[in-house]
Amino acid sequence: MRRRTFLASLPAAALAPSLAAAQQGTTAPERGTAGPGQGGAPQPATATEAPLPGRWAPGADRFIRPDVHAGDRPVGASFASRTAVYGLNGAAGTAHPLATQAGIDILRRGGSAVDAAIAINACLGLLEPTSSGIGGDVYAMIWDPKARKVVGLAGSGASPRGLSLETVRARAKNGALPPLGAVTVSVPGAVDGWWTMHKRYGKLPWATLFEPAIAMAEAGTPVPDMIAYYIRRSMAAFARPGNGVEETANAIRTWGMADGKGPQAGQVFRNPDLARTYRAIAAGGRDAFYTGEIAATIDRYFKKIGGWLRREDLAAHRSEWIEPNRTDYRGTTVHALGANTQGIATLQMLNILEHFDLGAAGFQSARSIHLQAEAKRLAYEDRARYYADSHFAKVPVEWLVSKDYAAQRAKLIRPDRILTPVHPGQAPSKGDTTYFSCADADGMMVSMIQSNFRGMGSGLVADGLGFMFQDRGQLFSLKDGHPNIYAPGKRPFQTIIPGFATRGADPWMSFGVMGGDMQPQGQTQIIVNRVDYGLEIQSAGDAPRWHHEGSSQSMGEDSPGLGATGLLRLESGVPMATRRQLAEIGWTIGDPDGGFGRYECVEHRMDGATRVYAAASEMRADGCALAY
Structure with missing residues (x-):
């Protein structure tokens, strides 16, 4: 049912139809510019457009009406699906x-x-x-x-x-x-x-x-x-x-x-x-x-x-039992597992992004997504080059998650163009998933x-x-000399990673975003949404996501043949102006494919001397959060 359409760098007019509408053979108007919670009036269909579907077709996986958006909540973010419990x-x-x-x-x-x-x-x-x-x-x-x-x-x-x-x-x-x-x-x-x-x-x-x-x-x-x-x-x-x-x-x-x-x-x-x-x-x-x-x-x-x-x-x-790695991101300590996982990719991305003012860039702006995606590309080059079972290979974790190394990598990013080519750093010589909380x-x-x-x-x-x-x-890699090369009795590289964040001496968030190589990308977006954009735990997960695919090196699951800059998939909720600007920078934009991860989170907070838990669940899955 789902058709994958890859959009290269096209003129703005050519990018106006939404990808969801393209799946239905229709042209979608841009969202209106009314204030939060008001929504924009849909444009009337022209004579050349196919009629929009009036009802959900029996047996179809989805009912797509690109001119219809979720109802308005009287409180919270305009895009939030529900309230935290x-x-x-x-x-x-x-x-x-x-x-x-x-x-x-x-x-x-x-x-x-x-x-x-x-x-x-x-x-x-x-x-x-x-x-x-x-x-x-x-x-x-x-x-x-x-x-x-x-x-x-x-x-x-x-x-x-x-x-x-x-x-x-x-x-x-x-x-x-x-x-x-x-x-x-x-x-x-x-x-x-x-x-x-x-x-x-x-x-x-x-x-x-x-x-x-x-x-x-x-x-x-x-x-x-x-x-x-x-x-x-x-x-x-x-x-x-x-x-x-x-x-x-x-x-x-x-x-x-x-x-x-x-x-x-x-x-x-x-x-x-x-x-x-x-x-x-x-x-x-x-x-x-x-x-x-x-x-x-x-x-x-x-x-x-x-x-x-x-x-x-x-x-x-x-x-x-292993000691988690951690880094400070604008006053929040983010923890990640090393061992044979990709957990430290989240820390690498955040360390790079700390060198940019994402708050000033603006929520869901092209600049913000561009900087995040570039940080991902840099971190994932190291992921493909160095991550492996620490019992079989000396993984330079301390160097990879260091602030000094992140500062070097951040200098490679340009706000108006994509870094090409992108390579892993040179290490010093010394050294489908379910989530729940x-x-x-x-x-x-x-x-x-x-x-x-x-x-x-x-x-x-x-x-x-x-x-x-x-x-x-x-x-496993099959390349001679690679730290993740197959060996009997060896643990393969792992994509599954839990997330945790603390503030000061107290716990803050137990969270995760499941889904293969999306996990560090999703965890980073949750932290950015909360720390840089002030979103609460439910809207931080409901916010539209991006997912970058492709690297110059592969870890066994990366999609081949995606070109030098890979493919940047955007959920349909990303503003159309942001899509156009990202394409103008040079990103190859891909349509949504369901690979944006699934999120659960429990937050610890204090009301005076009383502990309060807030819990959020993912609108992209069948689950729910409960508290008592």
């Missing part, structure tokens, strides 16, 4: 309302924010299999109210020890690992990550945390629109001939529904296999997954299909992200287990 005792925001409710229920039962996060994640493995599940990895940043600091956890699994570089290269296509199949599967780290966090911060019994997910898996739940759409897309990809997946019958049996194509919106979905797997983990802890019968089932399955993951790989896995009555806040990577994952589901294995191994 507030509570004194706890809060949670997730990509599915039932997962949010489960998290709140765990908090009400006396659970910690970590307990709630684990219960939420278990529910999302059932409710949102397009973005999460126990076949994938997990990362978290936690505000520890007793230690009064942010602590980090890396729950990332390694590649199979019996899979050699030579075999991987033999399976490569166009110099990169394929997106599906057993060659991309690495050890799932989620369950051990949950166990590790619970051992330190849990209050309720381990088994209690799985009760909501088990009940829903057995009784079934209606599938919301966005998740149903992406399950059906994944099922179509798994059914495509020559896709490289060794076995698809188990995936189709688990999610295919009656027609084998996946659930429709509102259709009830059950997963009794996952319920049994969760019961085993609830009773046996992490060992049930990594050394017990689940591990034995996984071992038998990969031997049967000719894959490489083995019980010994699972048994060797352990999560790590929750907080409890004791002041603990959890920023957690979990993923099977691209889509639902590798396409592989072990017999009777009800979950899909991640395809995270696709992000």
Whole structure:
């Protein structure tokens, strides 16, 4: 249904029609110039224009009327979709309302924010299999109210020890690992990550945390629109001939529904296999997954299909407590995980942007977006060159996130033109994802992200287990000498990153923007919207976003063939004048493709001596935020 149209540097008149209108074969007027909350009067259609749709066509994914905009709210930002929710005792925001409710229920039962996060994640493995599940990895940043600091956890699994570089290269296509199949599967780290966090911060019994997910898996739940759409897309990809997946019958049996194509919106979905797997983990802890019968089932399955993951790989896995990196951005301390993630790209972007007055540039202005996109291009060159598993490579993190290095990179940016070519810095010689946030009555806040990577994952589901294995191994490099080159027992480069910000000695925001390479770009936009433009937590997420694709170097997921400056995608809410000016600077503008990330946030604030939580959720997803 979605047509991708790439707009090069065109005259202003040629850029006037909106991309959404182009999808309908109509010409859209520009938005009016009336004040906030008033809206502009639409221009009448001319005789040469096709009539605008009068009703939502049956079966269509979207109803597009470029001349119609959201209703007016009497308070808040004109583009905000809703109000943040507030509570004194706890809060949670997730990509599915039932997962949010489960998290709140765990908090009400006396659970910690970590307990709630684990219960939420278990529910999302059932409710949102397009973005999460126990076949994938997990990362978290936690505000520890007793230690009064942010602590980090890396729950990332390694590649199979019996899979050699030579075999991987033999399976490569166009110099990169394929997106599906057993060659991309690495050890799932989620369950051990949950166990590790619970051992330190849990209050309720381990088994209690799985009760909501088990009940829903057995009784079934209606599938919301966005998740149903992406399950059906994944099922179509798994059914495509020559896709490289060794076995698809188990995936189709688990999610295919009656027609084998996946659930429709509102259709009830059950997963009794996952319920049994969760019961085993609830009773046996992490060992049930990594050394017990689940591990034995996984071992038998990969031997049967000719894959490489083995019980010994699972048994060797352990999560790590790691110290987050941080930087100051105009008085706000932003934290990010290093290890094998792209987390420090957010810090690099913010350090560069600190050298420019974004407030004076103006919210949603061409200058502001241009500066942010240029900071992204510079940071992502380093991301492609240096980021890797720190157990196998010396990543120059301290240099990459330093203010001195950012000052050097900021000098390369020009306000009136695009930097070409763009290269990574020269290091000194020495050296589809779900996000959710929750907080409890004791002041603990959890920023957690979990993923099977691209889509639902590798396409592989072990017999009777009800979950899909991640395809995270696709992000290994196959280039000799690259720090992220594939090796047995090595963790691949990770895109999933939680976000956290503090002010002074207090927590401020537990937040994240899920979605591949969009994550540091989205996190940066949230911080800029809040710090530079004063937006509150809901409007900061509802604001139109940009997403830049393409770099001179690839990390295994970057779109090829996008030219020297890449592609700058803009959501339809970006002002038309801004679009024209960005095109005049030289940006190649792309139409929206749904890749702008999905955001959740819990904010900590004080009303005198009373703690108040505010929580926000993403209008681009099926979820919600709740507080009590």
